[in-house]
Amino acid sequence: MTVSSRWVAVLLSLLALSCKKPVNPGDPLPGLTAEQLARFTRGKEVFDSVFTPHTGLGPLFNSTSCGECHEDPMVGGTGDEVEVHATAFKNGMCDPLVQEGGPVIQLHTTPALKKALGIDREPFPPSANGRASRTTPVVFARGLMDLVPDSAILAYADSEDRNHDGVHGRPNRSVDGRIGRFGRKAFVSTLAEFNAGAFVAEMGITNPVQPTEENIGGKPIPPGVDSTADPEINQEELDVTDDFVRFLAAPTPTKLDRNGRRGRDLFSKIGCTGCHFPTLRTGASPILALDRHEFPAYTDLLLHDMGQDLADICLGQAGPADFRTEPLIGLRAIQHFLHDGRAATVDQAIELHGGEASGARDRFKALTAEDRAAVVAFLKSL
């Protein structure tokens, strides 16, 4: 290859890179095969289908479809629904109050359940000493998060704070002791479990992986209230829905101007990246679009003590004040911030960080108004 042809090749590569189509919220991963794209499309249909009592909805539920909550700005995004979770934290142990209907307390009932028990929602557990409001998270890039090796998560952990930075992330564990990563408390280990569990906990749709309904405040479902045969969706419907979520891409961050680039540098300089790691890398996967792929995660998937002001419920080994570092993927789609939506702006959300994040929060607050705006501009590009 001559020098000039080499330059032409380099220029063409740069041109190709600059012309690379940006991934928008709700888009599938680039590089999926035609078959995988077909599954993505079929899964999206199930994700968006509205269930009725006749097709299995309830008898307790929070929504009638996945897409009812995960809708903004596209299917798989966020929503304005807020749900309720409850647990009891006693003597350092977490009780998810399964015997009283926890940890997810459904906010709606089918007409048949209302007729049988006269309730509009699941009763709040009498033994609860923790109550949490939970907003709808975006589910973009969850397939990528699913494939981050446990070893990588453990490598980021620093429960003893050996580097004395005041940050001591640690993994949560699922009910059977595996490392968790999904949910605001990182209680769920795999995306497949999160999805299968959500069908039941959020919509009352039983499936082959979780074939039994939720109880009603710890009591069994009255006879005749749920006449749809279990499981209420089949394995194929569950699998394609799982693939839809698995194949949702991380939206391409919008192009940063000079101010945004300064904000990105400041975000790191003031210590936010101590927990919000900019990138994670997936392990090996037979799906090429997920295989050993670096993506802008902005999380370490670990639990951190966020201070008593944010504390609500426990889950697994997460105490009331412990939260998983929220991935900032798709942050530009979010309207209400933090796990319960209490912050109306990104600035407010940062200012409400406590506990291990106090140092970074204080450094943010100490920035000039211009610099703070630059950090926010950067975050709103994600």
Next chain:
Amino acid sequence: MLRTILLIPFLMSTPIRHRLQAPPPPPPTQPATSYTYVGTVHAVNAQTGTLDLITGVGMSLRLVHMTAGPVVRPSSPASGLRFADLKPGDAVRAECRRTSAPPGLVVNRIEKIEAPAR
């Protein structure tokens, strides 16, 4: 997927050799079935021989009530884990059989688990 499957009770068929053993044929009873549950100990009482295990899928959790079979009772001479060795918060795998009278699950074997990393 394998781990997901482990989270739900699954049927472990009786070994074929048992079913093909020599006559006389057994009376027409239900074939013995066993179930494996993996989860967190919620409550355990070695004296009454009862165990409540939290299992589940994602955020959809279930409480499974079990009673101790002979091997896991405190008085058992057999080696292995017993109910008295357990405490709330332990992650365990419990192998059980279902009984009809009284209806319920009886634990034949239980072990603490060290979950594999992936």
